[in-house]
Amino acid sequence: MYTLYFAPTANGHKILIMLEALDVAYRIQRLDLALGDQHRADFARLTPHAKIPLLVDHAQALVLPESGAILQYLAETHSRFLPAVGTQRYAVLHWLAWQISSLGPMAGQHYHFLQLDAQAHHYARDRYLKQTAALFDTLENALQDQDFICHDYSIADMAIYPWLRIHAQLNVDIDDLPNITAYLQRLAAREEVISAYAKGAQA
Ligand SMILES: N[C@@H](CCC(=O)N[C@@H](CS)C(=O)NCC(=O)O)C(=O)O
Known part of the structure; x- marks a missing residue:
């Protein structure tokens, strides 16, 4: 089970596309960037960056910011959409x-x-x-x-x-x-x- 901290921006949609492609269970925690949700204390406890996307992998107790790192993590843990070698x-x-x-x-x-x-x-x-x-x-x-x-x-x-x-x-x-x-x-x-x-x- 994953939680995706999300806003409907280009960076947010990258991870939604990947989660949908993997067909895994996840829930979306929507942030309103215009209202400053990214600066809230509960979000700051998860990431030093005050930016979405952020992925929580509950099974691994992993909290991961940065869209590139998240895509690579999901690709490697599911062995999809990124060749392992070569x-x-x-x-x-x-x-x-x-x-x-x-x-x-x-x-x-x-x-x-x-x-x-x-x-x-x-x-x-x-x-x-x-x-x-x-x-x-x-x-x-x-x-x-x-x-x-x-x-x-x-x-x-x-x-x-x-x-x-x-x-x-x-x-x-x-x-x-x-x-x-x-x-x-x-x-x-x-x-x-x-x-x-x-x-x-x-x-
Ligand atoms: N390098 C980051 C960039 C993330 C980013 O810029 N997120 C924007 C939305 S697309 C954001 O959260 N902005 C809020 C802010 O800057 O206050 C990534 O690729 O994840």
Whole structure:
């Protein structure tokens, strides 16, 4: 049994997709980030980061923050969506690291300046839009002739997809990115993705 501390953001949905794909028992503890739930004392006792997602694995008494670590933990403990050995394992970890360290932070800052900060300086908006668009271009090239980012569907796809899904809110035009457009459609049609977003909306 797991508990997922969750808000309906890109980082939150990554873990919901994985839990749905694994078809394991879990409950969602919803946090309202706008109200500051992430700073509440009971949450601070679980994590020093004041951020979702956070996973509790009750069977192991494990409390784990950071979406990349959570995806890797679930993949390894269930032997799914991450090869145990070999070059494909490191291809998946490479793209997971790219999402965590590049796409997430750049798109996250871009979202903030574009959607949440009415006073944002045009330099900040322009810089993060360019950074985010360049990362979409990287992905467009990497998806050439591939259904998924590392051949087989993996935790790297689960990490990347929620950030692409919000391309309109990020003001990134994907009309000229056919590989990303097809990838988005392919992933949006998957059962666990559909159920993850449905459960996220109800949480
Ligand atoms: N590196 C973290 C980033 C997590 C993160 O930024 N979470 C956001 C929501 S997507 C959050 O909780 N923000 C609350 C805040 O910054 O106050 C991860 O990948 O899990």
